[in-house]
Amino acid sequence: MNWDRARKYTVTALVLLNIVLLAINLWTSSEKRMTAEQKADIMGILRKNGISVSCELPDKRAEAEQLILRRVEFDYLKLQKIFFENKDNLKRIDATDKVTISNNTQTLTVEGAHIEYENTDVSAADKAEAEKMAGDMVKAIQGYFGSFYRYSSDENDDAYSFRYTEKISGLKVYNNIISVSVYKNGGMRLGLSYLQPGEHSGDKMAVIPCDEALFAAMPRILEYEGSDKELNITSVELCYYLKQIPDDEGIAIPCYRIAVNWDRIYYINGYTGELAN
Numbered sequence: 001m002n003w004d005r006a007r008k009y010t011v012t013a014l015v016l017l018n019i020v021l022l023a024i025n026l027w028t029s030s031e032k033r034m035t036a037e038q039k040a041d042i043m044g045i046l047r048k049n050g051i052s053v054s055c056e057l058p059d060k061r062a063e064a065e066q067l068i069l070r071r072v073e074f075d076y077l078k079l080q081k082i083f084f085e086n087k088d089n090l091k092r093i094d095a096t097d098k099v100t101i102s103n104n105t106q107t108l109t110v111e112g113a114h115i116e117y118e119n120t121d122v123s124a125a126d127k128a129e130a131e132k133m134a135g136d137m138v139k140a141i142q143g144y145f146g147s148f149y150r151y152s153s154d155e156n157d158d159a160y161s162f163r164y165t166e167k168i169s170g171l172k173v174y175n176n177i178i179s180v181s182v183y184k185n186g187g188m189r190l191g192l193s194y195l196q197p198g199e200h201s202g203d204k205m206a207v208i209p210c211d212e213a214l215f216a217a218m219p220r221i222l223e224y225e226g227s228d229k230e231l232n233i234t235s236v237e238l239c240y241y242l243k244q245i246p247d248d249e250g251i252a253i254p255c256y257r258i259a260v261n262w263d264r265i266y267y268i269n270g271y272t273g274e275l276a277n
Helices: 003-031 036-048 076-083 127-142 210-225
Strands: 051-053 063-070 091-095 098-102 106-111 114-119 148-155 159-168 171-183 188-193 196-206 231-241 249-260 264-269
Touching: 036 051, 036 210, 051 210, 063 171, 076 098, 076 106, 127 148, 127 159, 127 171, 127 188, 148 171, 171 249, 210 231, 210 249, 210 264
Parallel strands: 051 231, 171 231
Antiparallel strands: 063 196, 063 249, 091 098, 098 106, 106 114, 114 188, 148 159, 159 171, 171 188, 231 249, 249 264
């Protein structure tokens, strides 16, 4: 047997196989992405209806599972460690589904799945100082909760504000949000909404492409916003969202989060295209 010739044939066969596999991979990948023509079509339809788009549109046709979110019984001793450096003179008031812990300058209120914290003893801050304060607060919170990532920040005449959310399997969970406002003249306020992420529920299912989600959202946007004012879609992303805060546990659905004029948010069910909020 000619081993040199056999080796050459084997190498040639492997090269051809890799070329075929690469071609198949590129072909299937292209099928899972929204084309430039599809983007142009949906943007044209929106524009004809008075809605402009000023953000990048996700073009990947994704698959995603549902996510179980569970109600949490907050540990008040842990919360005191996070928010109160000085544990002296703390007062606690218990009411139905609401607990308030405070001293002369700080107040922590826990109600259902939501925490509010205010500290009037924080010095006046510029933007850099405010950003560091907010980051330090989130870092302390992450020791007891999940990993949070900043997704927006803004400034008005009174305060610098920063917002953070958790990510599971690469998707933001918009039920889990930390918002921090540091006031320019002194003081800080923090809000935390949190549900404990559990295991995924069910199999991965195909998510509708972004153009279908926008087309489904369009009549709802026009219905709620009206067609007599300038409407601009400022962000579109796939995320997890659960509309109703559960008594025990609920299932978060992959949804497209569509922001109109920055602060009006619409969630579109990623499986059905129905409005989810």
